[in-house]
Amino acid sequence: MLRIHGIPRSRAFRCIWAAEEAGLPYEVVPIGFASGFKLERPLAINPNNKIPALEDGDLVLFESLAINLHIAKKAGAPLMPSGDDESRVLQWTLWTATEVEAHVLRWGYNTYLKPPAERVPAEASAGKEALDLRLAVLEGELAKRPFLLGEAFTIADLNLACVLYAARANGYDLARFPKVVAWIDACLDRPAARRARALREG
Known part of the structure; x- marks a missing residue:
């Protein structure tokens, strides 16, 4: 059985959704955050002391996209x-990590994650400007096919949709990118996604 360390309202959500899509048995070992985005207790199996981490038999992995x-x-x-x-x-998947996620976080930290007094509007704007350039690339690719690789949903779609999910849920303006919106909807409406989202959103 897969053991996913984390909580659904974190990057562990991606791994929970992946396990649901894969149809593999898993358990979530709860570990969340204290103030300041720090873990509430040390996570010994991850040398970075971050969540998620995965145990699959003798294999231990960190980094959610690698998991x-x-x-x-x-x-x-x-x-x-x-x-x-x-x-x-x-x-x-690497494009998600190198071209998208940092800009999502730059926008997110300065829009809804940090306390209002700590947010820097110029940083939020810069994050959105950079992310919109990447979303324009994605819009062009999704004009050619329904999912990233073609007709079938793959883990690449899941990995990217997870990164964009929280931004969209917290008011990111995607009006310029209707193909991206339709693709996110298709990803998040999958039965496995709905089961994972029930854990996160519930």
Whole structure:
């Protein structure tokens, strides 16, 4: 059984959703946050002392996107396809990490995550400006196909949709990107996503 350390209202949500999509048994080992975005207690199996972390038998992993790639590989296609499409999954997952997430966080910290007195509107604007450039790229790609790789939903879609999920839920303006909106809706309306979201949103 997969053991996912974290709480649904954190990056562990991605791993919970991935486990649901994969149809693999899992348990969530709850560990949340104290003030200042610090863990409420040390997480010995992650040298970075961050969540999530995964135990899968003798294997211990940190980094949520790496965890998700591992879960998807256990499930196989269509969640993790083979051949050239596996490389495309890696491409979009790394794009999520390097081109998207930092800008989502820059906007988010200065819009809703930090206390109001600590928010810097110029930082929020800069984050949105940078993210909108990436969303324009995504809009163009999704004009060609319903999901990142084609007709089938893969772990690449899940990884990117998770990063954009909280921003959208907290008022990020996506009006310029109707294809992105339709794609997020399609991702988040999947049965596995709804089960994971019930844990996060409930």
